[in-house]
Amino acid sequence: MNPLAKLVEAALFASARPLTVDELLTLDPSAGATAVRAALAELRDAFATGDHGVELIEIAQGWQFLTRREYAEAIDRAQFALRPRRLSPAALETLAIIAYRQPVGRIEVDEIRGVDSGAVIEKLSERGLVEIVTRGEGLGRPLLYGTTPQFLEILGLKDLDELPRLEELSVALRPPAPAELE
């Protein structure tokens, strides 16, 4: 492969988007557009033999290496297997409040987060991470939530005592004294 083709290969690989011939020209001020086009053709042919998992494609905005279509499904499948599903920050916050303050009512969660948490709590409940554990005293006897055994299982904790204590968190916190948790 000629040296310019190798440089173009490296640049196309590292770029987050397709590159045009004009853009590729900035790689080597001494190379002309003809030389860049020849390099692109050489590269395309080298990867087009069917002996590679990727190919060089000319698309509207320029040139880009893309994985061959026939491998897309396997790669997608592998990504499913690898890509763990994560909770949104809002869900994590709500979960954290419930974990540390349980049993805790929705109103208290709303007050701490400063936003309505009803929908988030419902989602967490659907996912089996929190559940209604009891009813509170007082007006309307509110439903109080706590974490489930599945919550511990996902975090790999034996019991709730294994949750880090709040005073160990890096930010200087004023953890509520036990009496204030009620």
Added chain:
Amino acid sequence: MNPLAKLVEAALFASARPLTVDELLTLDPSAGATAVRAALAELRDAFATGDHGVELIEIAQGWQFLTRREYAEAIDRAQFALRPRRLSPAALETLAIIAYRQPVGRIEVDEIRGVDSGAVIEKLSERGLVEIVTRGEGLGRPLLYGTTPQFLEILGLKDLDELPRLEELSVALRPPAPAELE
């Protein structure tokens, strides 16, 4: 190139980070680890001839295509890709201590550096270079930190064994050695 090698090539091209053999195994449930390793070796050799702008390297306990060193400057100049931000001396110091003493608590890092390292550890944690790996014994069961695969990734290391051994350093002092000076 054998079909599995082409599939592996496609998967590595599709990934922005190194993939381990275990991860690559999910591509083709019928392939075993031996076959995947053979495919990786075939790919590495195919790209190692010096006839490509990219090469397949072993890094962070996995494999990744990277552009060849000699093209760094041209790609950087053309701004097709950004170089990673450099780490500050304080960040590197903290990383060095965590890498060698892991799992290690914040207090120990503070003591060795002679300064409060809370903010630095938090930054490193945000960048995914260190993480809480376990909890220590003793008072308050402190959170203990260790390095992540991403730490290996930004240093271009296969694994932690590639770090220099302490006895190879010009200052010979083995880890916790309070007794040695007497």
Added chain:
Amino acid sequence: MSAPTNPVTQDSAGFVVELEQFSGPLDLLLHLIHEDEVDITDLPIAKIADQFLAVISELGLNQAADYLEMAARLLRIKAQMLLPRRLGDDEWEDPRAELVRRLLEYQQIRELVEWLGAAAARRAEQFGRGFSPEPPAAPPAPLVIDLNDLLAAAERVIALIPEPVLHRVVPRPLDVEGATARIQALLAARDTFGWGDVVGARSTIVDVLSTFIALLELAKRGALHVHQEGPFAPIQIRRESPREAR
């Protein structure tokens, strides 16, 4: 050396640079030791301590706790070294030992820092794949919760709370009796007075509530007359005369 008077002088710009130059007191100490080419294990403590003090005062680092603490430590060791000791005293412990151990340990870390920095620079000469295809949509993967993420969320949440206490109801009884007495004293002295005369300039919510209830109670008893020109106008209090006999 005096501190720069104007924070936007060249001095302060230099200060920032110098601050970044050393990552802590140990780093500064090592710098001095290397500059003087002295033996760490036989540290000329008096000389190094003086230099350390001079540098931190010059750089304004004597404001930083870590540097101050080290300065104090150096002075203590310097003093201990001056104490007389008997020849061949086996019990004598070199007061420098702990500091020397820390310096050696720190020097080792600095060496590792160089190695790590070089490795990172070398890795930065190679670029990874820049284009990441859209992640495939759909089928749910197993749920993962990272303990770090949960802790970070807890921190975010707690940062939101000005006080982690939710509603702490503090029993602060209203002092209606006191307010009544205050009003009655005013009634005895004057025919009319304003709201401000009763509660004063720095009234708490408790004072306001107590006074208000006392006023209403006294008005109900016919002891006074409360009058307000319009909404939000000053409240005027007038003695009800002639006094009703009860």
